[in-house]
Amino acid sequence: MFQSRRRVPSEGALRVLRQLAYISSGTACGAAAIVAEERRRQTNLVSKIAENSRRLKQHPRHQHGHAAQRRRADDAARSTATSTSARDQLPDNQLLSLPDDKPLPQAETFRNHVLPSEVERGYAKLNSHQPPNKGKSQPAHNPQSKHQPTKIRPKYRRQDYDLSFFTTALKTHGPTSAVARFNIRCNDLIDRRQVSEAFGLLRAAIHHLKTDGISIAPLHPLADRLFDSYLANENYQSCSRLLHHMNHQGSPITHYLHRLAIACIEPIQPTLLIKLNEKFGDRIPLPRRTYPALCAAYSTRNSELCALLFAKHIRQEDRLSVLPLCEPAWPVIIDHMWSVTKNYHLVDSLFIHMCKLSDHPPLALYNAMIHVCIKFGRLDRAHHHLHTIQQSQHLRPDIVTFGHFVFQASSDADWPPAEDLMAMLVRAGETEAPPEKRTDLFVPVLKAYAKRHHPEEVWAFAFKAIDEYGVLPDPRILSTGLGNLIRIGRLEMLSPWVDKMRTYDLGAEITPGIALAMMRQFYFDTRPSYTIMVWLCCRLMNNVPGYWSPGVLNLLREAVAYDLRSYRAGQAHRVPHAMHMLRMLQEVRLDSPSLPKPLYWNQLQQLADKDQARVPSSDSNFQDAVKKEVQTKDQPQDLQDTVLSDDESSMHDLLDAALSTAKFKKSSNEHEMLMALSEGRYTDVLKLYENSLGQSGLPASSYSLEMAMQARTQLPDDAGALGDHIDMASEAGMDTIAALLPLLNHKVQNSAIGSRMHVDELCNTVWSFYENMVKNSVTIRHHLATSAATVLLQNGKPNDAIRLLSQIYLSPWAEKVPLDLPAMTVLLQAYIHVRHSLGAEWVIKEVLEKDYRVDYAFMTVIRKAKISAKSRASVGGEKGMNNLRLSKMLDYYSKVGRAKQMAQIKAASRLGNRLVNAMIKLARPPSTDAIWQQQAQRHGIDPMMWSGRGSMWRVSYTGRFRRRGRRRPNFAKY
Incomplete structure (x- = not known):
């Protein structure tokens, strides 16, 4: 060879x-x-x-x-x-x-x-014969690095x-x-x-x-030229690396960020644009011309964030031109614009324009618009869209389409049978819908069903849907059922609900979110004082630290803030105590379940003696400290090697984190506004509101706009400035009917009543506002009528105040939303002012029979009227006898009202203690007997026959084992 x-x-x-x-x-x-x-x-x-x-x-x-x-x-x-x-x-x-x-x-x-x-x-x-340096990386041509991944971040x-x-x-x-x-x-x-x-x-x-x-600073021009060189070569990764490095060194980066964002528009760089917005968008707003491209980038990756940017940063006159870029996110844009603006005409115009831009509009777009029509009360338009879907060749109604009509049927007072409701969800072949979608549509139906039915009926309806109609045992179902039981006071059924949900393989447990929902349900139903709420939450957190969440702390702060806003002039001595508790709650760390205990009476007295003239603090050092701490934790120690990666998995995690951050920022901003409004820091309220506005001028919610209007009315500012926020929000497309309430209240309270024409004008204003609330499907509130009646009463027009409130009481609006206790208090005061004993007695009986929460202001009106009538009874004659009868009647009802008030306080305290005891008991791990009982119940065995001892059944023996002196054999040991 x-x-x-x-x-x-x-x-x-x-x-x-x-x-x-x-x-x-x-x-x-x-x-x-x-x-x-x-x-x-x-x-x-x-x-x-x-x-x-x-x-x-x-x-x-x-x-x-x-x-x-x-x-x-x-x-x-x-x-x-x-x-x-x-x-x-x-x-x-x-x-x-x-x-x-x-x-x-x-x-x-x-x-x-x-x-x-x-x-x-x-x-x-x-150099090739030098000993290898272990601290340096291998060269690129090293054959040993052949199989390493090609995407290596340069260090x-x-x-x-x-x-x-x-x-x-x-x-x-x-x-x-x-x-x-x-x-x-x-x-x-x-x-x-x-x-x-x-x-x-x-x-x-x-x-x-x-x-x-x-x-x-002398090196900044060199960094500018280096950035220009990278940008000229379209090396966006290096530009972003230089941007992160200069930001880490504390240098101004606004011009870098704006130039890089504009360069990423044509051709669009979606990944880089998204990461620039998530990293710097909160501190440094991007140029306005970049937001259409940013919405287009988000539309295919996260539709909810696209809708949020569309509402916050795109002006109303530019929205129609931006819509073609956001076609994948059209349904979410419809939902978000309705939830923010509550403007049906604006949303309907967007829907019509979307249908014109697309030859075949998607089914999700029609479903979103049907949901808006049902929420606004336009059932004719909802059925018109359903008819359009059925007549189309490329569309077919699914479970979402009929689910919205099921929700509309469940919201009415006349309920169809549960079988008919569930049958609507399986019409037209929508049985192929996934269980998750069925569950999402079933939860609001169950909430509406629970408001008008007994707990046993809610139990049967919920678990029949789970067992027969493919609805998942979701935690929201458990939260709805438990909240309904707390609302009606049937706490003995809490444990059966939890045990029943545990029998399913995917059964839900009580999470910190469900525990918070239960406490919120208890608070908003009974409205106990902040002292009771703090005691209950302290006890719950000490026994079950796993139920802790930042929402518990926010709930306690809201309770203190509510009491602060409800204090009258005669309760000024309580303000320092509540402010002291609010300051202690603000010092609690969000990651610690350690809550401060309320002070005893002697401690409160000592506090009042030390600081009687203390005013609400106007600084926000606590909020600044929290923000600095969060920024310090979020900022990495070394950004020198930061490179924006194109990894899709990390991008999805970033988008989810950004969405949750945006939602948390909105809720935390509203919470800070509420705290500042309660403490009397009205300037801080307006600053927080201005910071929450986007480039479009649209507020984050109508609630934040309403708080800003309340703060503006408390400042000694020009009267014309009160409507600036309303005009800006209205130009951005928001329906400002609900936010007009503080402005109208301010104008009514500062109006001069000089003639009958002014009285008629005031009543017509209140009446037209109610009509507009119903026309725009706004939740009816009686604040304006109460304020107008108060102004009439203060200007010596008690009969006009009685006439106004009586018309509201007899109107169909009061059938849906009855008059609240402040309105009934003003009506009682007007009847007492004209010495109408029958009218005053009727108001008091109405309050007691309908189980209103009797407060300090209502009892103060009765007590002062009793003292005044008793002093006028000494005059004699017929007027003296009338005043005497009125004073005796008021004396009797003052005792009854005081007893009712104390009973309500004790009932709320007992209900809270029972709720905390039940939650503590549910948090304990189930015993061995409970586990065997669950298994027996799965196999169809009656759990009432369970003996509770080991694994034996309880058997009743008769005959010779029941004779005196004969011991019953212990079958448990066998």
Whole structure:
């Protein structure tokens, strides 16, 4: 066969073999010979390199090239704007001439880029025989890194770049001259298109200056030019890396961010735009022209965030032009615009324009519009859209379509049978719908069903849907059932509900969210004082720390704030106590279940003695401290190696986190506004409201707008400024009917009643406001009627106040939403003012029979009227007898009302204690008996027959075992 020619070992192989022979000898002479040979080889190689470099330096071509390079550097130094002041301070010989005996020019010349390739190859040969450095990464051509992933984040380390010339110049010439020389060097690197080396030197120089406590402002022009170079080459990743680094160093980055965001529009860079918005959008708003592209980027990745940006940053006149970019998010945009603006005409116009832009509008778009029509009360338009779906060739109604009509049917007072309701969900082949979608549609139906039916009926309806109609045992079903039981006071059924849900394989447990929902249901149904709420929550958190959530702390703060706003002039002594509790609650950490205990009476008295004239604090140090702490925790320690990745999984996590952050920011902003309004910090309320506005001028919610209007009415400002917020929100598309209430209240309270025409005008204003509330499907509230009656009463028109409130009481609006206790209090005061004893007695009986929560203001009106009637009874005559009868009647009802008030307080306290006991009991792990009972119930065995001892059944024995003196055998041990 063929044989290959015998290969001759190379010089390097012979050297290796010789060294192996020395090593195998195991002698010190062999090791010394190896070391001496390696030292001799490197010495000869370095000598040859130095000799070649010396000869090349003496060559005329090298001299001319080096002189040309120096001239270019001098021209760049003269044209640099930032180094003008430094150049004036330096002599010309120091700036233009660099002596050859300095280490800086020697290193520059010895490894200059104009040296021939022979010298460079010599240095490479020398470096290839150096021992490996474990701290440095493997080179890119290393065959061992062949199978490593190709997407590797480059790491720029400060030790990779030589800063000896910069540190030497700092020590020798000072910071100004050193920075000027450094700018010349980096500008030259940028001119030679070695931008990455210039960026690495810039990072290392910034770190060195920050370490020495020297300002980095002179390096900003260099960073600008570096950013311009990256942007010109469309290297957006490097631009974002430089942006993050300058932000980490505390430099202004607004111009960087705006230029990079605008550059990412055409062609659109969705990933980079989204990450820039999530990282800097809260602090530095992006340019307005970038938001259409940003909405387009979010439309295919997260429709909810797209809808949020569409409502917050796109003006009303620009929304129609932006809609074509957001086609995948059209249904969510319809839902979000309705939830924010409550403006049916605006949403309907958007829907019509969407249908014109698309040849085949999706079914989800029609479903979203049907939901809006049902919410607004336009059932004719909802049925019209359903008919359009049924007549279309490419659309088919699904479970969502009929689910909205089921919700509409369940919201009416006339309920169809449960079987008919559930049958509507399985019409037209929608049985193929996933169980998750069925569950989402069943939960609001169950909430409406629970409001008008007994607990046993709710139980049967909920678990029949789970067992027969494919609805999942969702935690929302458990929360709805438990909330209904708390509302009607049937706490004994809490445990059966939880046990029944635990029998399912996917059964729900009581989570911190469900526990918070139960406490909120108890608070808003009974409205106990903040003292009771704090005691109950302290006890619950001490026994079950797992139920803790930040919402519990927010609930307690809202309870204190509600009591602060409800205090009257006669309760001014309670304000310092409530403010003290509110300050203690604000000092509680969000991640700790340690709540402060309410103070006893003697402690409150001591507090009142120490600080009687204390006013509500106007600072917000606690909120600033929390924000600084959150920013410190969220900011990474080192952003030097931050690179925006294109990983889709990380992008989805980022979008979910951004959406939850946006929702939390909205709720926390409203909570801070409520706290500031309760503490009397009206200027802070307006600042928080201004910060929540988007570029479109649309508020985050009508609730925030209403609080801003309440704060504006409390400030001694121009009356014309009251309508500025209303006009801005109305121009942005919001239906401001509900937010007009504080403005109308302010105008009514400051109106002068001088003639009958003014009285009629005031009554017509109240009546028209009620009509507008019904017309726009706004929740009816009686604040305006109460305020108008109060103004009439204060201006000596009690009969007009009685007439106004009586008309509201007899109207169909009061059938849906009865008059609240403040309105009944004003009506009682008006009847007492005209000495109408029958009317006053009727109001008191109405309050007691309908189980209103009797408060301090109602009892104060009765007590003062009783004292006044008793003083007028001494006059004598018929008027004296009438006043005497009125005083006796009021005396009787004051005792009854006081007893009713105390009974309500005790009932609320008992209900709260029972609820806390039940929640503590439910939090305990189920015993072995309970587990066996659940298994028996799954197999159809009656749990009432369970003995509770081990795994034996309870059997009733008769006969001889029941005789006296005979012991019953213990079957449990068998």
